[in-house]
Amino acid sequence: xxxxxxxxxxxxxxxxxxxxxxxxxxxxxxxxxxxxxxxxxxxxxxxxxxxxxxxxxxxxxxxxxxxxxxxxxxxxxxxxxxxxxxxxxxxxxxxxxxxxxxxxxxxxxxxxxxxxxxxxxxxxxxxxxxxxxxxx
Amino acid sequence: xxxxxxxxxxxxxxxxxxxxxxxxxxxxxxxxxxxxxxxxxxxxxxxxxxxxxxxxxxxxxxxxxxxxxxxxxxxxxxxxxxxxxxxxxxxxxxxxxxxxxxxxxxxxxxxxxxxxxxxxxxxxxxxxxxxxxxxxxxxxxxxxxxxxxxxxxxxxxxxxxxxxxxxxxxxxxxxxxxxxxxxxxxxxxxxxxxxxxxxxxxxxxxxxxxxxxxxxxxxxxxxxxxxxxxxxxxxxxxxxxxxxxxxxxxxxxxxxxxxxxxxxxxxxxxxxxxxxxxxxxxxx
Ligand code: FES
Numbered sequence: 194x195x196x197x198x199x200x201x202x203x204x205x206x207x208x209x210x211x212x213x214x215x216x217x218x219x220x221x222x223x224x225x226x227x228x229x230x231x232x233x234x235x236x237x238x239x240x241x242x243x244x245x246x247x248x249x250x251x252x253x254x255x256x257x258x259x260x261x262x263x264x265x266x267x268x269x270x271x272x273x274x275x276x277x278x279x280x281x282x283x284x285x286x287x288x289x290x291x292x293x294x295x296x297x298x299x300x301x302x303x304x305x306x307x308x309x310x311x312x313x314x315x316x317x318x319x320x321x322x323x324x325x326x327x328x329x
Numbered sequence: 330x331x332x333x334x335x336x337x338x339x340x341x342x343x344x345x346x347x348x349x350x351x352x353x354x355x356x357x358x359x360x361x362x363x364x365x366x367x368x369x370x371x372x373x374x375x376x377x378x379x380x381x382x383x384x385x386x387x388x389x390x391x392x393x394x395x396x397x398x399x400x401x402x403x404x405x406x407x408x409x410x411x412x413x414x415x416x417x418x419x420x421x422x423x424x425x426x427x428x429x430x431x432x433x434x435x436x437x438x439x440x441x442x443x444x445x446x447x448x449x450x451x452x453x454x455x456x457x458x459x460x461x462x463x464x465x466x467x468x469x470x471x472x473x474x475x476x477x478x479x480x481x482x483x484x485x486x487x488x489x490x491x492x493x494x495x496x497x498x499x500x501x502x503x504x505x506x507x508x509x510x511x512x513x514x515x516x517x518x519x520x521x522x523x524x525x526x527x528x529x530x531x532x533x534x535x536x537x538x539x540x541x542x543x544x545x546x547x548x549x550x551x552x553x554x555x556x557x558x559x560x561x562x563x564x565x566x567x568x569x570x571x572x573x574x575x576x577x578x579x580x581x582x583x584x585x586x587x588x589x590x591x592x593x594x595x596x597x598x599x600x601x602x603x604x605x606x607x608x609x610x611x612x613x
Contacts, residue, residue, distance in 0.1 A: 226473050250539060273557060274454030274478065276447070278541060289544040290451050291558040305558055 239324040248279055248297075254313055254326055255279055255286065257297050265313040265326045266299040272306035286310070345410050347511045348519055349403035354511075355396035355523055360490070362389045369486035372445035373536075380534060392527035397440060399523060401433050416582055424578045425500050431574055432497045434549065439489035441547045442475075443482060446535045452546045453477045453485065455557065459566030545608060552604035573597050 203211070239256065243249045243263060249256040254265045255277075266286070268277045275290035285302060286295040294303035299310035314327045366383055368375040379386035408415075408430075415423060442453035453475060460471040476484055498505070513520065535544070546554045556565040573594065580590045 223469055227469050229472075229479060232479075269454075269478070273458040273562065275451040275544065276454075276537070278539065280542070287542060289447075289541050290455065290546075290554065292542070 235328040237326045237328065239326060243324070250279060251326075253328060256315065256324070256326070259297070263315050263317075263324075264298070265315050266295075266297070267311045267313065267328075269310075270306055271301075271308040271310060272304075277310070340406075341410060343406075343410075345403050345407035346508060347516065349400055349407050350505075350508065350511050351513070351516050351519055352396045352400035352403055352523065355520070356393060356400050359389050359393035359396060359527075363393045364490060367443070369443070369482040372443060372449075372482050376444045376446070376534060377536075380531070387531060388527050391530060391532040392524065394440070394532035395526050395530070396523050397437055401437055404430070404433060413582070422503060423581065426504055427574070427578045429497060429500045430577070431570075432493055432500060436489065436493045436497065438547060438550070439485050439493065441550075442477075442485050443489055444534060445482060447537045447541070447544055448533070448535045448546060451544050452550060453482075455546070455554065455566075459557075459562045462562040463567055464563075548605075551608040552601040555604040555608040569597075 237251070237253075239249065239251065241249055243256045243258045245261075246259055248258070250268070253269065254267050256263065256265050268286075269275075270277050270288040270290065270293055272288065272291060272293050275288050277286045277288045277293075277295065279285075279297075280287050285297065286299075287293070288295075288306065291305050292303070293301065293306035295306070295310050296302055299312055301307065301309055311329075313329075316325045316327070317323070318325055363379065363386075366375060366379055366386060376390070379390045381387075415426075418426070438452065438456070442449045442456070445453075454477060457471055457475040457477050460475065461467050463470060474484060474488060545551055553566060553570065556569060559565070560569075576590050576594050576597070579586070580594060581587065584590065
């Protein structure tokens with residue numbers, strides 16, 4: 194509402210300077226906001242063991258073992274980022290937000306997700322052997 | 330008919346604006362208290378500690394939750410109740426006040442995310458992906474507002490306790506400075522009801538459950554979550570909500586588009602309600 198104050202109208206030249214000044218400021222501002230601190234790949238030591246033909250659910254990934262093979266699949270849905278769960282009875286991974294489904298190898302079975310889940314490198318080291326998963 | 334009329338008069342007689350303001354004050358005070366123990370680096374742990382360990386923590390958290398929700402709902406009721414009187418506002422003042430609504434929603438939304446339980450985490454990640462879908466400046470916007478997958482809850486926390494509040498105050502200042510003095514004693518029943526609600530009804534907290542097949546987001550986000558199942562994030566998450574806010578900013582009786590705008594807003598709300606019901610029923 195009009196509060197009765199008189200406002201001085203800036204001259205066109207002043208306005209132009211103001212506009213150009215703000216535009217100039219925008220560049221460092223955007224560069225600053227967009228900066229991402231480079232992060233090293235995360236190497237996570239897995240607590241717990243994966244049974245033969247079993248799986249182990251962790252915060253960011255799920256470890257799966259089938260026929261002497263061991264691999265890890267991301268649990269972050271490629272649709273909009275919700276955390277995926279493993280449906281034991283059905284034998285696939287499902288996202289609780291919009292029910293995208295993925296195979297145990299991370300391939301999309303059912304949308305809305307369109308991209309496969311990333312797979313992570315798993316390594317067995319040390320004695321007694323421990324599992325290490327590298328997340329990029 | 331009489332009952333409906335009486336009900337209508339009753340609704341009109343309620344001072345929704347004052348109720349909303351009282352709830353805002355309760356929300357701010359309880360928010361400060363909750364903030365004493367909340368830790369954005371251990372979000373879920375500190376939220377559950379509030380509920381389980383810290384004396385009266387569950388009460389203050391619940392008070393913060395319900396007073397904030399009521400603040401938003403009463404603000405909406407206030408908008409509806411004084412819609413006719415708002416004709417006296419000039420265009421800029423009206424638009425500025427309408428823009429308070431999405432800012433309040435963002436405050437509520439960031440509050441949900443800060444719990445970082447399964448609902449909060451999912452809602453935050455979805456919001457992040459929606460922003461990233463905006464062409465050209467989407468990722469900058471995400472780095473500014475959320476960036477949860479890279480920076481945790483730092484930004485969400487900052488905006489919840491600081492920037493969105495400042496933005497709200499800036500937008501609502503001209504309006505608030507005339508009404509901010511409310512007489513608490515004349516609203517004791519409301520204050521008591523909100524306080525008691527906090528005692529008896531716990532604020533939600535959803536721990537992660539293995540094998541859970543359906544997570545519903547915050548109540549005002551349900552329709553959007555459902556729509557995201559069928560449409561790309563740019564349309565469902567950006568264009569659809571922006572269309573409503575845009576329509577609300579120009580919804581004035583004196584506008585010659587008023588009947589069309591009203592129809593659009595009405596259809597939007599009915600559609601959203603339908604999606605919300607769908608989200609709550611068919612996937613359970
Ligand atoms: S976020 Fe996983 S299906 Fe939408």
